[in-house]
Amino acid sequence: xxxxxxxDVHAHFYTARxxxxxWRTVNEARIAAGDQMGITAHVASILGTWGGSSPTYFxxxxxxxHGNQAMLExxxxxxxxxxxxxxxxxxxxxxxxxxxxxxxxEGMIGVKxxxxxxxxxxxxxxxxxxAAERGVPILxxxxxxxxxxxxxxxxxDAVELMELAGRHPDAKFLLAHIGGGGDWSHSxxxxxxxxxxxxxxxxxxxxxxxxxxxxxxVGPSRMVWxxxxxxxxxxxxxxxxxxxxxxxxxVSRIKSGNALDLFPSGVFGQ
Amino acid sequence: MIVDVATFVGTYPYRHVPRTSxxxxxxxxxxxxxxxxxxxxxxxxxxxxxxPGSAELxxxxxxxxxxxxxxxxxxxxxxxxxxxxxAAAEAKAPAVRVYPMHQQLDPVGASMRELLVAxxxxxLAALFTVRFEDVRQRQPLDAVPDFPPSAVRALARIDxxxxxxxxxxxxxxxxxVHFGLTPGEAQRVLWDISWLWGPPENELTNLxxxxxxxxxxxxxxxxxxxxxxxxxxxxLAGFSSEVRTAxxxxxxxxxxxx
Numbered sequence: 417x418x419x420x421x422x423x424d425v426h427a428h429f430y431t432a433r434x435x436x437x438x439w440r441t442v443n444e445a446r447i448a449a450g451d452q453m454g455i456t457a458h459v460a461s462i463l464g465t466w467g468g469s470s471p472t473y474f475x476x477x478x479x480x481x482h483g484n485q486a487m488l489e490x491x492x493x494x495x496x497x498x499x500x501x502x503x504x505x506x507x508x509x510x511x512x513x514x515x516x517x518x519x520x521x522e523g524m525i526g527v528k529x530x531x532x533x534x535x536x537x538x539x540x541x542x543x544x545x546x547a548a549e550r551g552v553p554i555l556x557x558x559x560x561x562x563x564x565x566x567x568x569x570x571x572x573d574a575v576e577l578m579e580l581a582g583r584h585p586d587a588k589f590l591l592a593h594i595g596g597g598g599d600w601s602h603s604x605x606x607x608x609x610x611x612x613x614x615x616x617x618x619x620x621x622x623x624x625x626x627x628x629x630x631x632x633x634v635g636p637s638r639m640v641w642x643x644x645x646x647x648x649x650x651x652x653x654x655x656x657x658x659x660x661x662x663x664x665x666x667v668s669r670i671k672s673g674n675a676l677d678l679f680p681s682g683v684f685g686q
Numbered sequence: 687m688i689v690d691v692a693t694f695v696g697t698y699p700y701r702h703v704p705r706t707s708x709x710x711x712x713x714x715x716x717x718x719x720x721x722x723x724x725x726x727x728x729x730x731x732x733x734x735x736x737x738p739g740s741a742e743l744x745x746x747x748x749x750x751x752x753x754x755x756x757x758x759x760x761x762x763x764x765x766x767x768x769x770x771x772x773a774a775a776e777a778k779a780p781a782v783r784v785y786p787m788h789q790q791l792d793p794v795g796a797s798m799r800e801l802l803v804a805x806x807x808x809x810l811a812a813l814f815t816v817r818f819e820d821v822r823q824r825q826p827l828d829a830v831p832d833f834p835p836s837a838v839r840a841l842a843r844i845d846x847x848x849x850x851x852x853x854x855x856x857x858x859x860x861x862x863v864h865f866g867l868t869p870g871e872a873q874r875v876l877w878d879i880s881w882l883w884g885p886p887e888n889e890l891t892n893l894x895x896x897x898x899x900x901x902x903x904x905x906x907x908x909x910x911x912x913x914x915x916x917x918x919x920x921x922l923a924g925f926s927s928e929v930r931t932a933x934x935x936x937x938x939x940x941x942x943x944x
Contacts, residue, residue, distance in 0.1 A: 442886045442887065443886070445885045445886035445887075445888055446885065446886040448885070449884070449885035449886060449922055452921075452922055452924075453922070559822070560822075560823070561823075563826070566822075597820050597822040597823060598822045598823050599823050600823070601701070620883065621820070621823070622911045622912045622914070622915045623819075623823075623910065623911060623912075624703050624704060624705065624908065624909040624910055624911055624912055625701075625702060625703055625704045627912070628704060645883075645886070645887065646883045646884065646887075647884060647885045647886060647922065648883065648884030648885065648915060648918045648919035648922050649883075649915050649918075651914075651918040651921075651922065652912060652914035652915035652916075652918040653912070653914070655914040655918065656912045656914045659717060659914075
C-alpha cells in the first residue's frame with residue numbers, strides 16, 4: 417500500500433434495507449478492494465434504501481434518514497477510513513435542511529444530491545447556501561448530456577448544474593462520475609469555465625481519450641479521483657493517468673490533493 | 687503471455703478517439719505487457735463493403751512484426767463474401783468480425799448461418815461485438831440495437847465447428863447464453879471480460895465461479911477503451927496464477943483447436 421493518500425470521493429454502501437441479501441458482502445468487498453488499491457479514504461453515501469421502500473433517486477424522508485444514519489454508523493465502524501456525505505431529497509425541504517444540519521454536526525463531511533429535482537431548480541438554493549456556509553462540498557449526480565428524460569430519476573446534466581454553481585460562487589461542487597454514462601464531452605464543454613466545479617473521474621466508463629479531454633478542459637487542479645460502483649475502473653484510470661507523464665505533483669493533486677482542499681480542513685488527518 | 691482478442695486500428699466514426707494507429711496500439715501493448723493482439727479495422731463496421739477496409743487493415747498490420755493478428759470484417763449479405771473469408775484465412779486471421787446489426791442482416795438468418803459454418807470449416811472464429819458504446823453515450827445517429835443474446839444461442843447451436851467470440855457482453859448476457867446452451871454447445875463460445883465489473887460487485891469473480899474460468903478471454907477494446915481496466919479487474923479479483931494465465935492466453939489457444 418502506498419503511503420500517499422488516495423481519496424475516493426465517490427463511494428457507496430448498502431444497508432439491510434437495501435433490497436439485496438448480499439449487502440454486507442458488497443460493503444466488505446469495497447473495503448477489501450480499497451485496501452488492495454491503497455485507498456486511504458472512502459467518501460461515501462447511501463441513497464436511502466436503494467429502492468427497498470422508496471425509489472433510489474426519489475427517496476422518502478424516512479429512507480433518507482435511514483441511509484444517512486447507516487452511513488454515519490459505517491464512518492464510526494471505520495474511523496479515519498470511511499467518511500459520509502449527507503443525502504437529501506430537495507422536494508422535502510424542511511426535512512432536508514434539518515437532516516443536513518444534524519448530519520454535518522454528527523460528522524458528515526459533504527452533501528450528496530442525486531436526482532430528485534433538477535440541479536437548477538430553486539429548491540436547491542437553500543441546500544447549496546447552507547453547504548457553502550458550512551464549508552462542505554456538494555457531490556451532485558449528473559447524467560452526462562441528458563438528451564431526454566430517463567426513467568427512475570429526474571437527472572440533471574452539466575448545463576443545469578452549472579446554473580446552480582453560477583448562482584452560488586462560494587459553494588463547491590463535484591460533478592459526479594464523468595465516466596458514469598452519457599456524453600462526457602458535452603459535460604466538459606459546460607464545466608470548462610466554471611471555477612467552483614470539480615470533475616469527479618469515477619464511473620464505469622474508461623473511454624479512450626476521456627481522461628486526456630478532462631485534463632485539457634479543466635486541468636489537474638479541478639480533477640478528483642473516485643470509483644463509484646466499479647472500483648476496477650477507478651484503478652484503471654489512476655494507472656492510465658500515471659502513464660501519461662504528468663508531473664508527480666499533478667497526479668498527487670488528482671489522487672488526494674484537491675480533495676484535501678475541497679473537504680473541511682483536517683478531516684482526512686492531514 | 688497475454689493475448690488481447692479485442693483491439694482495433696483506424697478511426698471511430700462517432701467520436702474522436704486518439705491513438706488509433708498500429709504504432710500506438712503496440713505502444714500500449716508494451717505498457718500493459720500484452721504480447722499479441724487480434725486487431726479489427728474500426729471503421730469497417732459501417733462500410734457498405736468492408737473488403738477495402740480489410741485490405742487496409744492487412745497493410746497497417748505489416749508494421750506489427752507478427753504481434754498484430756488481423757480480424758477482418760465480413761458482410762455475409764454481400765455477393766462473393768466467401769472470397770473475403772478465404773482472404774482472411776490466407777492472412778492467417780484467427781477470427782473474422784461480423785456486425786449483423788450494423789449490416790442490417792438478420793443475426794440468425796441464412797447468410798449468417800452459412801458464414802458461421804464456413805468460418806468453422808476454415809478454422810476461423812466469428813467475432814461479435816455486443817456494443818461499441820453504452821446506449822447512454824451514443825452519438826444520436828447511432829441507433830443500432832445491441833447484438834442480442836438470443837442470436838448467440840441460435841448461432842452456437844448450428845454446428846460442432848462453430849466458434850463464437852463475443853466481446854463487450856455484460857454479466858446477464860453471458861449467463862443467459864451460457865445456461866441456455868448444452869455444455870457442449872457452450873464450449874463453442876468464448877467471452878472477453880471487457881464489460882464485466884470487478885469489486886465491489888465482483889461480477890467477473892462470480893462468473894468464473896459459476897460458468898468456469900475456461901470460458902473467458904482477455905479483451906480490452908483498445909483504442910475505444912483504455913486497456914488498464916482489464917488487468918486491474920484481474921488483479922483485484924485475486925485469481926490464482928493458473929486462472930489468470932487461462933484467461934490471459936491459454937483459453938483462447940485451446941479454444942481454437944478444432
